[in-house]
Amino acid sequence: MLLPVNSTRSAYFRGLSDITPAVVGLIPFGMITGAAATAAGMDPWLALGMSFIIYAGASQLAAISLLIQHAPALVVVATILVVNLRFMMYSAAIAPQFRHLSARKKWLFSYLLVDHAFALLSARFPPGDTTQKPGTKAEQQVKKNRDDYYFGGTSLLWVMWQISNAVGVFAGTLIPGNWSLDFAIPLVFLALVLPALQSRTHWLTALVAVTAAAFTTALPMKLGLITAAVAGVAVGAWLDSRAVPVK
Amino acid sequence: MTGDFYAWTIVCAGGAVTLLARASFIVLPPETRVPKWVQRCLKYVAAAVLPALVLPDVLFRDVAAGQAVNTYRIIAALVAMLAAWQTRNIFATLGAGMATLWFLQYFRPF
Known part of the structure; x- marks a missing residue:
């Protein structure tokens, strides 16, 4: 294991520092998501609520695009679900590592499960990595470090996503409509889908x-x-x- | 559009289904398995949904009077696709597409 097994503090901060490059890349994306919402005429509080409640960039953009076209509720919700179905694959892959958690923590860690969080945890703690004997104190410590590491990385991701969305929401209210910022939505989708x-x-x-x-x-x-x-x-x-x- | 009850309901329901997708296998019993055909469908969801979302946003938004489609947006989207192809970078793609659209909307060459 790459982490010192006796220090919870360092596991948490290790998660923070490992996620930093991804966070730097995420900030402009969050700002664009926020700005696209309010520039397209969405209520700022609704835009902020969306980044807090849904917390998934691509589906937020899809929801904005459909909401400003007055699509029916069922279509918007179904689209959000479909865009986010990939989380089920992450969920299946990461589930064995979360099995020991309490129900409350399972839901919390699920809420925080985004693309970067999944990549982070599977890079540092590959699934099926059993270097320690089950039931031993050392194994308990590895689990605890893994939880702290995940929470460290995902908490920074979450905070920075909310801040960058809020900055974007504010900027979006200042940007004139003829800048056509809503066009950023299909562009992001093109950038996401072409390499896939x-x-x-x-x-x-x-x-x-x-x-x-x-x-x-x-x-x-x-x-x-x-x-x-x-x-x-x-x-x-x-x-x-x-x-x-x-x- | 305002932050009315309708839109808030959509956002809350969207958040609920997103959380359920994330929590699915984490909270389900460990022996839960996904049928083969579902796995197969999941593989192609992004490839189908994202392009289907792009099309109306590019073709039919802000269409000028007397035109069937938004020509400027189509051109800008093609430039963005070229950028996506060449750089595989989300910000290069965004920059190329937005710059092209702004250029066309400002100078209105046709």
């Missing part, structure tokens, strides 16, 4: 979704979005299940 299209099946999925979206824009209540997403996922999963060697 790693196989031909992924490309076909995106192509089907975009085509379906283009042909269903006339549908009311943003139902085109749901149609496009379902069509894309269905084609992707179907191609994947046929295991055609399309990679």
